[in-house]
Amino acid sequence: MPLYSRTEAETVVTTVSAQLEKSIASPPQSSATAKRPHTLIITDSDSDNDQLVRNLKPDHSSAFTFSESLSDNTNVPPSKKQKDSHFESGVDDDFQTPMKAPILQPNLLECTSDTKIIPGLNLAGRKVHPMFANKTTGQKPSSDTVATSVVENSVDNLKTEKKAADSMKAGGAPDNNINDEESGNSIDSALKLIDSSDSVASWKKNDPVPYSALCKTFDEIEATTKRGISDKIFPHGFASLAKIVVTICPEYEGKELGIGDSILMKAVANATGRSISNIKSDCDKVGDLGTVAEVSKKKQMTFGVGKILTVDKVFATLKEISGISGSSSQAKKIERINSLLVNCKGSETKFLIRSLEGKLRIGLAEKTVLVAISHASIISNIECKAWSKEKLERELESGTAILKQVLEKKKLTFHPYSELPNYDIIIPALAEHGIKKLHEICKLTPGIPLKPMLAHPTKSLTEVLDRFENINFICEFKYDGERAQIHQLEDGTINIYSRNSENLSVKYPDIMQMLPDVIAPGVTSFVLDCEAVAWDIKKKCILPFQVLSTRKRKDVAVEDIQVAVCVYVFDILYLNGKSLITETLRSRKESLKKSFFEQEGKFTFAKALEASSVDEIQTFLDESVAGNCEGLMVKTMDDGSTYEPSIRSKNWLKVKKDYLTGIGDTLDLVVIGGYFGKGKRTGWYGGFLLACYDDDSETYQSICKVATGLTEENLKQFYELFEPYKIDVPPSYYQFSDVPNIRPDVWFKPVQVWEVKAADLSISPVHHAGKGLCDPSKGISLRFPRFIRVREDKGPEQATNAEQVATMYRAQNLNSASGNVLEDDF
DNA sequence: ATCACATGGCC
DNA sequence: GTTTTGT
DNA sequence: ACAAAACGGCCATGTGAT
Numbered sequence: 001m002p003l004y005s006r007t008e009a010e011t012v013v014t015t016v017s018a019q020l021e022k023s024i025a026s027p028p029q030s031s032a033t034a035k036r037p038h039t040l041i042i043t044d045s046d047s048d049n050d051q052l053v054r055n056l057k058p059d060h061s062s063a064f065t066f067s068e069s070l071s072d073n074t075n076v077p078p079s080k081k082q083k084d085s086h087f088e089s090g091v092d093d094d095f096q097t098p099m100k101a102p103i104l105q106p107n108l109l110e111c112t113s114d115t116k117i118i119p120g121l122n123l124a125g126r127k128v129h130p131m132f133a134n135k136t137t138g139q140k141p142s143s144d145t146v147a148t149s150v151v152e153n154s155v156d157n158l159k160t161e162k163k164a165a166d167s168m169k170a171g172g173a174p175d176n177n178i179n180d181e182e183s184g185n186s187i188d189s190a191l192k193l194i195d196s197s198d199s200v201a202s203w204k205k206n207d208p209v210p211y212s213a214l215c216k217t218f219d220e221i222e223a224t225t226k227r228g229i230s231d232k233i234f235p236h237g238f239a240s241l242a243k244i245v246v247t248i249c250p251e252y253e254g255k256e257l258g259i260g261d262s263i264l265m266k267a268v269a270n271a272t273g274r275s276i277s278n279i280k281s282d283c284d285k286v287g288d289l290g291t292v293a294e295v296s297k298k299k300q301m302t303f304g305v306g307k308i309l310t311v312d313k314v315f316a317t318l319k320e321i322s323g324i325s326g327s328s329s330q331a332k333k334i335e336r337i338n339s340l341l342v343n344c345k346g347s348e349t350k351f352l353i354r355s356l357e358g359k360l361r362i363g364l365a366e367k368t369v370l371v372a373i374s375h376a377s378i379i380s381n382i383e384c385k386a387w388s389k390e391k392l393e394r395e396l397e398s399g400t401a402i403l404k405q406v407l408e409k410k411k412l413t414f415h416p417y418s419e420l421p422n423y424d425i426i427i428p429a430l431a432e433h434g435i436k437k438l439h440e441i442c443k444l445t446p447g448i449p450l451k452p453m454l455a456h457p458t459k460s461l462t463e464v465l466d467r468f469e470n471i472n473f474i475c476e477f478k479y480d481g482e483r484a485q486i487h488q489l490e491d492g493t494i495n496i497y498s499r500n501s502e503n504l505s506v507k508y509p510d511i512m513q514m515l516p517d518v519i520a521p522g523v524t525s526f527v528l529d530c531e532a533v534a535w536d537i538k539k540k541c542i543l544p545f546q547v548l549s550t551r552k553r554k555d556v557a558v559e560d561i562q563v564a565v566c567v568y569v570f571d572i573l574y575l576n577g578k579s580l581i582t583e584t585l586r587s588r589k590e591s592l593k594k595s596f597f598e599q600e601g602k603f604t605f606a607k608a609l610e611a612s613s614v615d616e617i618q619t620f621l622d623e624s625v626a627g628n629c630e631g632l633m634v635k636t637m638d639d640g641s642t643y644e645p646s647i648r649s650k651n652w653l654k655v656k657k658d659y660l661t662g663i664g665d666t667l668d669l670v671v672i673g674g675y676f677g678k679g680k681r682t683g684w685y686g687g688f689l690l691a692c693y694d695d696d697s698e699t700y701q702s703i704c705k706v707a708t709g710l711t712e713e714n715l716k717q718f719y720e721l722f723e724p725y726k727i728d729v730p731p732s733y734y735q736f737s738d739v740p741n742i743r744p745d746v747w748f749k750p751v752q753v754w755e756v757k758a759a760d761l762s763i764s765p766v767h768h769a770g771k772g773l774c775d776p777s778k779g780i781s782l783r784f785p786r787f788i789r790v791r792e793d794k795g796p797e798q799a800t801n802a803e804q805v806a807t808m809y810r811a812q813n814l815n816s817a818s819g820n821v822l823e824d825d826f
Numbered sequence: 827a828t829c830a831c832a833t834g835g836c837c
Numbered sequence: 838g839t840t841t842t843g844t
Numbered sequence: 845a846c847a848a849a850a851c852g853g854c855c856a857t858g859t860g861a862t
Contacts, residue, residue, distance in 0.1 A: 225843065258858085260833050330832095330859070359849080365841090367847060456845095457839080482836065502835075545837060549855045553835090649846080659839095680842090680850055687851060707851035708840045740831075759837095759838085762853070783837080784854055786839055 038590050133703070171680035209586055211309035211344075215351045222362040255322040259333060266287060267334045268353065271341040272296035284745065287682025289357065290350035293341070297349050305611050306343040314340060314352065361679050367646075374413035377430045411647055416442035418451040418645035419581070420499065435811035444579045446487040446525050449497035453529075453571075453643055457659055461614050461621075464634050464653055472637040474585070475620050477607040478654055479568045479632040480545045481533035484508070486515070486567075490525045490577065507551065508532065509558045511567055518603040522576075523595045529571035535564045535601050542566070542628040546762055553762060568605035569596065570633075571644055585641035604612065621655060630759070631656035632709075658759045658784075665758045665808060667692070667782070667800040668791050670700055671751075672734055674722060674743025676713070684715040689744045690756065690785075691734070692769045694802035701802055702736035703769035706756055709787035725749040735768040740765055749797035755789050758782035761809040 268289065269276045274296055282292045289376050317340055324332050337356065344352055354360050412435045414682035417426055420442040429441045446449055458464055464473075483499035494512050496504040505512060511532065519526075534543035534551075543563070572592040573581050587641050589608075596606050607624075611617045621632050635641065635654040644651055658664030669690040677686025691700035710718075725748045736742055763774065764781035771779040 029859060031857080256834060258833065262832055361849075363848065365848060440855075480837080498836075500835075546854070549836065553856055553857085675851095677850080678847095705852060708838095710851090711841065757839095758852095766853070767853090781853060784838055 025698045069735075071260065072763040088265040091730050093507070098170075149160075179258075180282070198491065208310040208312050209351075211311050211314050212346070214311050215347045217695065218351050218360065218362050219347050221364050225363060229678060257318065257322050257333075257356065258329070259321065259337075261289065261357065263330055263333060264337070264353060264356055266330075267337040267341065268293045268296065270334060271338045272300050284676040286348075287355075287676070287678045288361065290353035294347060294349040297341070297344065299421045306345065309343050309348060314355075317685045318355070319506075341498045359679075367443060370417055372412060373427070373430070374435060377413070377435050378658070383479065412436070412438060413646075414646045415439060418647075419444040419579075420448055421451055422448060442573055444527065444581060446489045446527055446574055447493070447495060449485055449487070449495075449501040450527070451487060451501075451645040451649075452483055452499055453645055453652060454650050455652040455654035458634070458653045458655045459659055459661060460658075461617055461654050461655065464617065465614065467653065468634065468636060470609070471639050472586075474589075474608050474610045474635055474637050475617055476570055476633045476635070477533040477568075477624045477627065478633045479533045479542070479606065480628070480630045481531045481548055481565070481568070482545075484511070484530045484567065486511070486526075486528040486530060486569075487574075488515075488519075488524075492714055507553050507556055508565065509556050510561055510565065513558055514567075514599070514602050518597045518599050518825045520595045520597065524576050525574065526576070526595065527574035528569050528592075528596075529573060530569040531606070532565045532567055535562050535566040537601060540601060544760075546627065564601070566601050567603045568606045569603065570608075581643035581645075583642065584638050585635055585636045585643075588643070599680060621657070625657055630654075631659075656759065658757060665782075665812075666755050667703075667756050667758065667805070667808075668794055668798070669703060669706075670753055670796045671718075671722070671755050672700055672702070672730075672736075672748055674718075674748065675705070676745045681715060684719040685746070686715075688718075688754075689742070690734070690754065691736075691750075691799075692802055692805050693797055693799045694735075694770075696802070697733075698736075699733040699735050700750055700796070701768040701771060702734075702742065703780065703805065704756075704782040705742075705755070705769050706785045708785075709757075714787070721752070722746075722748050725751050735771070737766040737768070739766060753791040753794040753799050754787055755791050756782070756785050757788050758786075761805070761812055770802040770809070771805040773802065774809050780805050 073394070101305050172538065233530075265276055265279050265283070269279045272279075272293065279289075279292060279296070282296070286295075288497070310806050315334055321333050321336050324336070337352075340352055341349065351360065351574050365619075381542050404691070413430075416429075416438045424440070426442055429438055433441055454475075457710060458467075478546065482504075484504060485497040487493075487495045489495075494505070494515055496508050498504050498773070532548070534548035535542050537543075547563055548565065551561070553563075569592065571585070572588050572595070575591050575595060580591060583591075596603070596605075607627075609616070609620050611620060617632070618636075624630075624632055632655045634655060636651075640651070669692055671688050672691045673689035674685035675687040675689075676682075677684050687705050689705055690703055693699075727747045727749055730747050731737070734747075760783040762781050762783050763778050765778065767781040768779040769781065774780060
């Protein structure tokens with residue numbers, strides 16, 4: 001799809017149409033043979049296209065080149081004042097104040113394409129690998145325009161860049177036709193391309209970055225399925241990358257926006273003069289509110305020329321929205337959104353809405369941006385830029401070459417970021433010290449939550465043994481609670497963080513209070529990795545997750561805590577001023593046992609066993625399940641057992657009984673309704689409502705929705721399959737809660753039975769399965785339901801019946817009550 | 827006051 | 838949380 | 845192997861409506 005090869009106005013129209021085509025005619029890269037359920041007729045009104053042309057027309061009179069930007073940067077030292085704003089306020093303060101990540105301070109956001117703000121780090125976007133850019137001093141250095149978002153994007157150029165990256169990866173010398181200026185080289189052709197197309201978003205050097213530039217890059221990224229960094233956001237340069245990060249995470253200083261689909265729809269309706277119900281139904285068809293907004297806006301007649309939105313303006317408004325609360329806050333928020341929407345043009349509308357939704361849906365998210373930051377940083381690093389071709393080649397050859405390391409292992413940025421996930425620190429540190437020293441500056445710091453290590457699901461015990469063949473490993477109970485990362489700073493401050501780096505200190509005052517009692521003398525600072533689990537004080541046993549989740553989250557006073565917790569600690573990452581994450585797990589466990597005492601029902605070491613045989617593990621697994629746990633965690637003890645938060649994000653294994661094929665709760669359920677899919681699933685049902693059969697009342701009782709476990713093939717197939725069985729109104733023998741979240745978009749006759757697997761059964765506030773059998777008024781639902789297969793052999797009335805569901809629920813709970821095996825002999 | 831709904835955050 | 842998909 | 849994007853149940857909390 002040759003985007004941006006025409007005039008700007010055409011391009012925008014093409015882009016929109018292309019997206020609609022994509023979403024209607026052939027969504028998720030499918031073979032598009034399935035008949036699409038919906039059609040949408042778009043009548044393009046081009047009323048505001050001329051504005052777009054005016055706003056986005058590039059400034060050809062002052063073509064910008066690489067060499068210029070780089071030489072500009074090379075010798076500009078940071079002024080004292082700028083340094084202050086970045087480091088003294090932005091870094092030092094932050095180090096002292098415990099914080100949640102990621103946070104971006106305004107001072108960072110104010111880094112525009114102006115190279116003086118982050119000296120040495122601005123990259124102009126060009127298709128040629130900037131590493132070789134300093135060879136091109138033949139280009140004219142006379143412009144005041146900095147094009148940071150270059151959206152020209154021929155297949156050739158993508159290839160060229162990929163090639164450059166590849167040759168670097170291989171450690172070989174750069175391909176000649178990539179960087180040389182004499183042959184029909186790509187800088188020339190890139191510039192020619194730019195010159196000959198109207199597709200460069202450019203702006204004056206000291207002007208703020210237009211939002212359109214960012215959005216056009218998003219368009220580019222969305223148009224490709226590739227994840228390659230170079231191909232995607234390389235052209236953006238360092239400063240702009242920081243902004244992408246912001247725009248991707250619509251959250252400011254840990255404050256949420258408080259904006260969801262519902263308010264957004266109101267805002268869109270409001271801004272486009274359409275009714276909410278129309279917006280809603282379009283959304284069902286198109287599967288993306290952003291696209292609906294964009295199309296709606298195009299259809300709308302507009303008068304006058306809107307303001308040009310800047311990235312800074314958009315972010316400032318997001319920040320403003322996050323601060324609005326209280327009475328009539330929703331109206332105020334809508335008003336703020338509208339103030340942006342009226343000025344949005346083309347895909348800006350779409351991406352603004354998606355940003356507010358919290359999903360960009362461009363196939364690129366934070367991790368990839370992080371890699372891009374590494375790249376952008378390394379190639380714009382001063383020392384790198386000054387390298388001669390020979391030096392560059394030597395660096396690439398050498399085993400210790402920074403470039404090579406980054407490109408191959410991406411470790412240099414990933415690790416520091418995982419240890420200290422805070423862009424306000426990482427980015428200025430990169431700017432100041434370069435990537436090589438980043439790990440020295442950005443280290444695990446108590447008071448700043450690090451990314452927790454996660455576990456990979458395992459399908460069988462033999463798989464565990466296969467993966468850890470000839471390696472010492474340890475099995476631990478997998479407790480069903482909430483991840484808790486407990487920090488103590490040198491000054492005695494204690495903080496507790498969740499798996500997603502939220503501050504839980506307020507939620508667990510009881511833990512804060514108890515903690516000093518379990519710390520061994522001489523321990524001054526630490527970071528613990530734990531699971532907080534609901535604890536029955538009388539029976540001295542673990543309670544289910546559902547109980548834990550009823551705890552208050554705010555204004556918690558120790559006196560009125562209803563649900564006690566026991567902390568199960570399984571790792572220590574920092575002790576007495578020293579990071580332990582590079583130590584082996586064995587050594588960390590030793591430190592842990594030396595530095596903390598157990599206290600029954602309050603603070604306990606996770607039950608662990610250094611097993612070796614399948615039998616031993618199997619027994620231990622059974623014991624864990626009997627003890628109200630989810631299963632086992634399996635971790636290497638010596639080899640490669642360092643705590644590696646992001647690079648190997650899933651270095652541990654988890655074994656749950658429901659993963660094991662043939663084990664776990666499996667139900668045969670009737671499909672009674674469907675929900676329109678969004679995004680990747682546009683045009684099909686993205687989820688289904690399932691029911692069990694109640695013999696007594698001869699009714700189908702809703703039990704859960706299911707959406708995972710379905711392949712694209714399934715989705716396509718089921719869309720067609722249910723077509724003839726659609727009904728307008730649910731029959732009287734369907735029992736369900738008629739609440740917005742449950743009522744399906746389409747009802748079906750009971751014709752098909754699906755096998756569904758679940759981790760647990762739960763008492764449900766909304767579902768009706770076995771209503772009255774296990775709870776006087778509530779029904780039963782499933783935890784983590786997933787589709788396994790169609791039961792062609794079963795008719796709807798042979799589905800799992802209500803009584804069976806109730807029996808399964810009772811069995812599950814009986815099991816845990818009897819199996820009170822939690823005497824800790826760790 | 828009380829309820830319904832939306833949202834975010836756990837799993 | 839689970840799962841599928843593309844790279 | 846990894847990253848991304850679909851989607852699940854259930855809870856507390858905040859806001860708007862009754």
